[in-house]
Amino acid sequence: MERVVEIKPPVEVRYARELRALRALDTGKRPRNWKMSPQAVRTFLLGSHKPLIWEGEEIPVRKKYLGNDALVERCIITLAGNRGLMLVGEPGTAKTMLSELLSAAISGTSTNTIQGTAGTTEDMIKYSWNYALLLAKGPVREALVPSPLYVGMEQGILTRFEEITRTPAEIQDSLISVLSDKVLHVPELGEEGLLFAKAGFNVIGTANTRDKGVNEMSSALKRRFNFETVMPVRDVALEKQIIINEVEALALENQISMPVDEDVAELLASTYHELREGVSSMGHRIDKPNAVMSTAEAVSVYYQTMMTAYYYGDSRMDLGCLVENLVGAVQKENQEDLERLRSYFQTVVRDKGGKEGGLWNSYYEARKHLR
Amino acid sequence: MEQLLRSQEAPALDKSRPVAYFPVRHHSPACAYHLKRAIEAYEPDCILIEGPENAQELTEVLAHPDTRAPVALYYFYRDAKGLLGEEKEDYKCYYPFLDCSPELVALREARKRSIPARFMDLPYGEILLGTAENTGVRREGEKQTYNDDYLLSRGKFLKRICEKAGLRSFDELWEKYFEIRGLYLDTEAFIRQMLTYCGLSRENSPREELLREGCILRERYMAEQIARASREHRRVLAVTGGFHTPGLLELLKLEKSREGSYLVYTGEPVELHRLTGEEQGVYPLAYSMEAADALNGYASGMPSPGFYQRVWEGLCEQEEPKGAYGRAVLEQLVRTGRQARQKKEAISSYDAICALSMARGLAVLRGKEEPGLYELQDAALSSFVKGECTLSTDMPLRILQGLNRGRQVGKLVEDALRPPILHDFERQCGKFGLKIQAATQQEITLELFAKKKHLAASRFLYQLEFLDTGFAKRKKGADLLNRRDKSRIREVWTYRFSSQVLSALVDVSMAGGTVEEAAKSQMNSRSLKSASSREAARLLTQGFLMGFLEEQNRLGGKLGQVLAADGDFFSLTEAFSHMRMLYELQELYQVNAFSELRELLGSCFQKIIQLLPSMGQVDKEKEQTCMESCLSLYQITGKRDFLKLRPILAEAFGRLLETGKVCPGLEGAVLGLLYGYEAGWEERIFKAASGYLRSAGEQQLNSAAFLRGLFYTARDLVFVRKRFLYLIDELLGDLEPEAFLGLLPELRRAFSYFTPLEIDRLAGQAAALHGVGKEKLLSGLVVSPLEYEFGEKLDAYAGKRMEEWI
Secondary structure (H helix, E strand, O other), X not given: OOOOOOOOOOHHHHOHHHHHHHHHHOOOOOOOOOOOOHHHHHHHHHOOOOOEEEOOEEEOOOOOOOOOHHHHHHHHHHHHOOOEEEEEEOOOOOXXXXXXXXXXXXXXXXXXXXXXXXXXXXXXXXXXXXXXXXXXXXXXXXXXXXXXXXXXXXXXXXXXEEOHHHOOXXXXXXXXXXXXXXXXXXXXXXXXXEEEOOOOOEEEEEEEOOOOOOOOOOHHHHOOEEEEEEOOOOOHHHHHHHHHHHHHXXXXXXXXXXXXXXXXXXXXXXXXXXXHHOEOOOOOEOOOOOOOOOHHHHHHHHHHHHHHHHHOOOOOOOHHHHHHHHHHHHOOOOHHHHHHHHHHHHHHHHHHHHHHOOHHHHHHXXXXXXX | OHHHHHOOOOOOOOOOOOEEEXXXXXXXXXXXXXXXXXXXXXXXXXXXEEEEHHHHHHHHHHHOOOOEOOEEEEEEEEOOOOOOOOOOOEEEEEEEEOOOOHHHHHHHHHHHHOOOEEEEEOOHHHHHHOOOOOOHHHOOOOOOEOOOHHHOOOOHHHHHHHHHHOOOOHHHHHHHHHHHHHHHOOHHHHHHHHHHHHHHHHHOXXXXXXXXXXXXXXXXXXXXXXXXXXXXXXXXEEEEEOOHHHHHHHHEEEEEEOOEEEEEEOOOOOOOOOXXXXXXXXXXXXXEHHHHOHXXXXXXXXXXXXXXXXXXXXXXXXXXXXXXXXXXHHHHHHHHHHHHHHOOOOOOHHHHHHHHHHHHHHHHHOOOOOOOHHHHHHHHHHHHOOOOOOOOOOHHHHHHHHHHHOOOEOEOXXXXXXXXXXXXXXXXXXXXXXXXXXXXXXEEEEEOOOOHHHHHHHHHHHHHHHOOOOOEEEEEOOEHXXXXXXXXXXXXXXXXXXXXXXXXXHHOHHHOOOHHHHHHHHHHHHHHHOOOHHHHHHHXXXXXXHOOHHHHHHHHHHHHHHHHHOOOHHHHHHHHHHHHHHHHHOOOOOOOOHHHHHHHHHHHHHHHHHHHHHHOOOOHHHHXXXXXXXXXHHHHOXXXXXXXXXXXXXXXXXXXXXXXXXXXXXXXXXXXXXXXXXXXXXXXXXXXHHHHHHOOHHHHHHHHHHHHHHHHHHOOHHHHOHHHHHHHHHHHHHOXXXXXXXXXXXXXXXXXXXXXXXXXXXXXXXXXXXXXXXXXXXXXXXXXXXXXXXXXXXXXXHHHHHHHHO
16 A cells, blocks of 8 residues: 655654654653653754764754744743643744644654634533444443543643634633643543543643734633743844755655755845844835744745746746745735835845845846736 | 863862962852852951952941942043043943952951951053053943953853853853852862863963953952062962953962962063042942843843842851752742732732742753742743733733842942042932932922022032933923923922932042032033034023023133124024023022123124024025014013114114015014014005915915914004905905915914904904904804703713723
């Protein structure tokens, strides 16, 4: 049978070797039911200076979360404690990636996940029933369909709750008693209907703050979480590095054998950085677009351009195509954003082209694709 | 890092050695703690401390039990001979001491043991003279401090260590390995660890750079002092910044004689410039934690002195040093929670428990024995901030920041050497009932013209404001500088005492022994620099507010020169307005300068008259100012003392009109004034007005501007001369509706000079011309009170219902 290739394998599969090596070599104290010690989790996320030597092999551990190291450390300690972890911030700031990495390292799986939407109901959070079995056998454990939260409590692993603020506030609140008492009542099961959370259970929530259609969290629920605000990357060099890393990984997964052009990555990183901050490196004041200028978007703009070049072009990054993709990414909310992008080209890109020449000049010439 | 720090053997606190070195970082509780232990172990006969030696006499003040930290030494140097540059600038720097500063601990211990303690560094002026421009203590753009901890915290070497150890900054590195771990080491091991680190950072600093920064020169001088002391005393303890210890060791050689061993200085002797007491000096100052915080631009201190003060207090209270950081973290978390609750933030005890466990967990994860400042900040961020961290949710963090900074204000012993200006400041504050014991903002209301004392207090506050002390700010009252609210008879001032006020006063202490003297001399030096009459007149106003009677003369002389040289009409008229205001207010403010001011006003007037005829084509945006100037000139020539000047002014106005090219607004205003001077100008006004109104296109638009100018200065014309009203009415009636609408905005402005009563009267007369009664002009529906009441109720009800919807 042909092996199924996943578009995006889960973190624990993608980094299986690193995780195995880290677990095997881990000498630190582990909180109960954790697959590895907090130190090893930190190493998994923030990388190690030297490669790990395991079973005669050198296994480099690359830094996976670029940005704020202290934030990662706080997240790890929160998860070892009594409160849940809530990652909040603008879209595209790698909150989900961070929560996946943490779950994979701590519990060995990142797939025990509730995906919050406006249609999420309480039974999707707690449990529901297999009605055929329910009718056949009555309310027994066998007929119960556990939710990821149920699984997390039963097995002592982390439950991820994605986009928690998209679910209605009253549904979010069904988490309150579970998080404080660490027990879930299933009245239908009678005396056996008490599920006590096993050690190792905790919840990582992620929430967007800038999107439309998000709900406020109740203060009772807020009290059960430690909040971590994930900020957009403020450093152009770091943003460039993230673009390169992510695009390389995507290219590898999809068997696109084309090297990443660092200059183009830098160009894109500066564009995103300047449009997000509203000020250029040369001091121009520019209007910020309403669209979210996240690093994740920059990665996708680069990757799309790269694919076009790989399949239709000469495997070289075409700036015209890059600009076209940029328009698609920026012009989401309204026409004005395109005007803002245009004025960015007519001031910043033009002046940079004049000063630095080279790639910036070609970038400026590609402005004809701004439509 | 751990290996690196354990790698070097170091000189021990061996009592048989003539000198023991104790390397420190300023304001470090761990250094202070071990220094205390080192003094107990080594039992020195003399302690030498790194600090400019011209403050020697002040060691007693600093160590006195009545002196309460934070205090600072304030050094100044006046480059009167131009040794540092042609500009002959003044230089100053601070040397702050907190309770946990090792240097202060050394001074206090020496006093306790009745052994001499001496500063051994070059005097401040000499340090400056030995430092290349824009390096070391002469670096620009920084608040100058004597401390040179920057030597420990720079270089690629340090950056790499931080990267490798996963630490954010030098301060975090320092806290982890020296502050927290330092308390788990015995004193010998601590000194060894310090020396290893300092040795490494020294190896990574190029010698040329150290020479340029004056570092080597200072070390030579300090080594000389140590060698000298070792001849006089059996055991000398040298307390210096850690960076210097390796340098000192290089310059000193151990010699043995029959009496015992001592050190010999092997370098070249340092030659000093002969600086006088006029050129350099030093004063002790009460300082504040706020000023000592590294985050406030104090480049060489440790950040968050309030937190380290807590740690130090813990170290003093408990026998066992271990756990001091953990306790301080807990205390700060609890205090933050308490203060946040007072400000209605929902921070529970459980939040504090979670925060503490977070801090402890982070400490374990980061390989620290106990949580420190960085874990404290992280814990508060994680556990106290509910929701996204924004300005609306980060109140707990701001409270913690305040607590970590600390609020203490120091106090000096009663008879400390202080510049006389400080005594005067305190005496005056006492006299006027200004509270300077509290660091919170206070308020005082002054009845300027009812009580003499209040007027004097106001002058004192203006003097302090003039000296940029940041002590007081006028909240309400007449604003003579901007010529606003001149008729206010009461002033409300807010003021707040802080160490910055003292240091600002010390800065100007050479200018005078009292606040008044200093303000006067500053005013004189500023008046020499003022280039325009506008600036000079503003200065005169400031002098007026500060009550400098006898100074007005001298200033007047200077102003006279500036006036003569000034060719800017607007600057002159502004100066004129200022002087005129002062002239009018002098009696009220009990300042007697009639003759000087009259003279000045006279010469300013002459100058303006000269320039006036050329102002016809002034820019549109300046037209109004020009009109105001003309009115102001006209009004002052109506005063008894200046009546003689009115014909001259009228003549100048005439000349202005003769030029033929005058802006319509200005033309109207000047004609109005001339009409006031002589009724004969009436015909000319009629002619001009009908000319404007009957013209076409753009000129017609100008007619409203003309009327505006005219009404600005002579609105009574409409009432006195019915003919004028007819004329306007007739002309307006002839206008095409479109042209009229174009004119309307400007016309509205023109009529805004009339009072509501006058407009009413005018409208009545205009209506009468068309056979309509005044009462019909503004008739509307009469609403009965009952209906009105019902309407209000209905509105309120609807509003309430709509709120529910929203």
